[in-house]
Amino acid sequence: MQVDIIKCHGSGNDxxxxxxxxxxxxxxxxxRAVLARALCNRSSELGADGILFVMPSNSADARMRVFNAxxxxxxxxxxxxxCVARYICELQKKSSAVIETMKVNLSVNQMDELFPNVPTYQVEIxxxxxxLKDLPLNLPQESLRNEMIPSLSDQLRFTALAVPNPHLVAIVDAEQIHSDLQKQLSEHVNGPNDLFPDGVNVSFVKVLKDGAIYVRTFERGVGFTNACGTAMSASSLVTYLNGLNEKEKPIDVYNNGGKVCCIIHxxxxxxxxxxxxxxxxxYKAKVYxxxxxxxxxxxxPKEFFEEEATHFEKLQNHVKEYLSKYI
Incomplete structure (x- = not known):
């Protein structure tokens, strides 16, 4: 079988x-599952965090299904x-669209460039x-907001939320960012454990200054990733709930793959x-x-989008320089 693919990324999450x-x-x-495991394998010719299947929809402009590595x-x-927003908007020659996801139909829009010559899109999360039952998280309470989970850590306070995939978010300091704590916690809650039977995305958040945060995420089914869009959204919301940022105002979210902007409503x-x-x-290529x-x-053969890579590399260099002042 011949399959045409486009390798793409958002903040280095590819x-x-x-x-x-x-x-x-x-x-x-x-x-679909077998294809994701084979093509996304980092030791293969391709490698990625997942596959985006862009499909027809009866209720929206397109349907997106996401299979992890x-x-x-x-x-x-x-x-x-x-990435799907860009593909559909260009395919259908429009600047906005509605994409069907597993839980809900979501609006997407082409936006002014976040950084010069970098294609930028806004999506609704x-x-x-x-x-807790929506994650699920097995604790004898209905929700968890900025609270400790004694069996998990005696250092951190967590907020649990689904957007709609499950996230566990902790606001940390620079020392905790550089420690092995996140790796240990994440591997525990994504292996056999009594708290998260289906696993969970785990994010550590460092406040940089007013209106700016750094997020690092261990993604369920992937591991540490350059960025996770729902995790950065969830983390932005958690900083607002803790009085560290404001709603209806842009929050710059820095990550290991680049930078995004989140606005809480x-x-x-x-x-x-x-x-x-x-x-x-x-790049785009054919897979057999x-x-x-x-x-x-x-x-x-891979047909690379070299100009796009050059402009995004400039954004990454800007982010590295900025983060070096804070982390």
């Missing part, structure tokens, strides 16, 4: 995008949604839930988040898959 609207591909559920399906992916006690950042194409032996797929 994906392989497969268009099922323009092409008559058919994948079984098992094939381990073959599991994510309910939502903010960085991936920006919602719904937001603090109910609140209406009648409900929250949504605007996630604004790059949607960058790396034999379902009998998917791990030994073959990739054709």
């Amino acid at each position: 994906f392989l995008l497969i268009d099922e609207i323009s092409n008559d591909y058919f994948f079984t559920e098992e094939q 381990d073959g599991s399906e994510a309910s939502m992916c903010g960085n991936g949604l920006r 919602s719904p937001v839930s603090f109910r 609140e209406q009648n006690g409900s929250y949504s988040i605007d996630l604004i950042g790059n949607a960058t194409y790396v 898959v034999d379902w009998v032996d998917v791990d030994h797929f073959q990739s054709g």
Whole structure:
């Protein structure tokens, strides 16, 4: 089987995008998982954090399904949604669209460039839930906001929320950012454990200054990633809830892959988040898959988007220089 792919990324969180609207591909559920494990393997010719399947929708301009590198399906992916937003807006020649995700249809919009010559899109992150059963998190209470989990850590206070995929967020200092604490906690809650039966994304957040934070995330099904869009959105909301940032004002969110901007909205006690950042194409290629032996797929020549890479590298250098002052 021949499959056309586009390698793309949001803040260095990289994906392989497969268009099922323009092409008559058919994948079984098992094939989607198998394909993600094979193509996303970092030791293969391609490698990525996941696959974005862009599909027809009966209720929106397109449907997005996200499969992580381990073959599991994510309910939502903010960085991936920006890439899908760009692809659909360009495909359908429009500046805004609605994308169907696992839980809800979400609005996406082309925006002014976050950094010179870097394609930028805004996506809506919602719904937001603090109910522990929505993660799920097994504790004898309904929610967890800036509280300790004694069995997990005697140092940190956590907030648990689903946006709609599950996140556990802690505000930390520079010393904790540089320690092994996040790795140890994340591996524990994403392995066999009594708290998170389905695992959880774990983010450490360092406040840099008013309106600016740094987020590092251990992503469920992926591990440490350059950035996680829903994690940066959830982390921004947590800083607002702790009085460290304001709603309706841009929050610059720095990460190991670059930078995004988040804006918190609140209406009648409900929250949504605007996630604004790059949607960058790396290359396009054809992949040849034999379902009998998917791990030994073959990739054709890669056609690189060199100019996009150059402009994004300038953004990354800017971010590294900025973070060197604070972390």
